[in-house]
Amino acid sequence: xxxxxxxxxxxxxxxxxxxxxxxxxxxxxxxxxxxxxxxxxxxxxxxxxxxxxxxxxxxxxxxxxxxxxxxxxxxxxxxxxxxxxxxxxxxxxxxxxxxxxxxxxxxxxxxxxxxxxxxxxxxxxxxxxxxxxxxxxxxxxxxxxxxxxxxxxxxxxxxxxxxxxxxxxxxxxxxxxxxxxxxxxxxxxxxxxxxxxxxxxxxxxxxxxxxxxxxxxxxxxxxxxxxxxxxxxxxxxxxx
Numbered sequence: 001x002x003x004x005x006x007x008x009x010x011x012x013x014x015x016x017x018x019x020x021x022x023x024x025x026x027x028x029x030x031x032x033x034x035x036x037x038x039x040x041x042x043x044x045x046x047x048x049x050x051x052x053x054x055x056x057x058x059x060x061x062x063x064x065x066x067x068x069x070x071x072x073x074x075x076x077x078x079x080x081x082x083x084x085x086x087x088x089x090x091x092x093x094x095x096x097x098x099x100x101x102x103x104x105x106x107x108x109x110x111x112x113x114x115x116x117x118x119x120x121x122x123x124x125x126x127x128x129x130x131x132x133x134x135x136x137x138x139x140x141x142x143x144x145x146x147x148x149x150x151x152x153x154x155x156x157x158x159x160x161x162x163x164x165x166x167x168x169x170x171x172x173x174x175x176x177x178x179x180x181x182x183x184x185x186x187x188x189x190x191x192x193x194x195x196x197x198x199x200x201x202x203x204x205x206x207x208x209x210x211x212x213x214x215x216x217x218x219x220x221x222x223x224x225x226x227x228x229x230x231x232x233x234x235x236x237x238x239x240x
Contacts, residue, residue, distance in 0.1 A: 059087040071225030078115035098161045099171040114182030130232045133185035141176040148172045189226040
């Protein structure tokens with residue numbers, strides 16, 4: 001647990017630094033370093049408003065809080081997550097990641113459903129326990145990801161979406177992960193690890209530095225979530 005907390009703190013610190021540079025000095029690393037010497041000429045408020053950086057900051061903070069709470073098995077992750085997805089619906093639309101933007105609205109519906117499931121989805125309306133997903137469920141979800149990616153990629157290509165294949169595949173894959181999370185199936189964390197590895201370079205390519213760092217933190221938290229839920233699924237493991 002100590003190492004996990006250190007990783008989380010380091011990830012948050014890196015993220016805050018990225019947010020700071022993203023808001024004040026748009027552009028690549030070299031431009032940011034040059035701009036540091038001209039800090040006195042920069043008006044922070046104007047930078048935030050002009051670049052809609054406030055939305056990325058809000059999404060970053062609520063995103064980390066929501067995923068951390070989910071990893072710890074706290075139902076509070078759902079209302080926190082709702083704020084996160086509504087914020088990022090705006091952010092992604094702004095950079096033409098249309099699948100990811102629309103995905104946030106779908107997430108909103110799924111988060112409301114997941115909130116109720118975690119509270120009353122167990123036997124006799126009790127809180128939902130951690131469990132493994134049936135193989136049939138994993139098979140159907142995998143098939144759905146492939147089919148919907150094939151169907152939606154041409155649509156995003158037609159409307160001028162950025163990186164349509166990757167955007168679609170990660171969006172559909174994320175929905176599959178969220179479904180597993182809503183059912184409290186431990187495999188959701190493996191899915192999030194895979195999706196986040198792809199998301200990080202995607203967001204870097206679209207100039208969303210803070211969001212890329214956020215998903216790097218998500219990757220760390222997915223590992224934390226896997227370990228936390230494994231202990232709950234196998235109580236004996238928590239004693240080791």
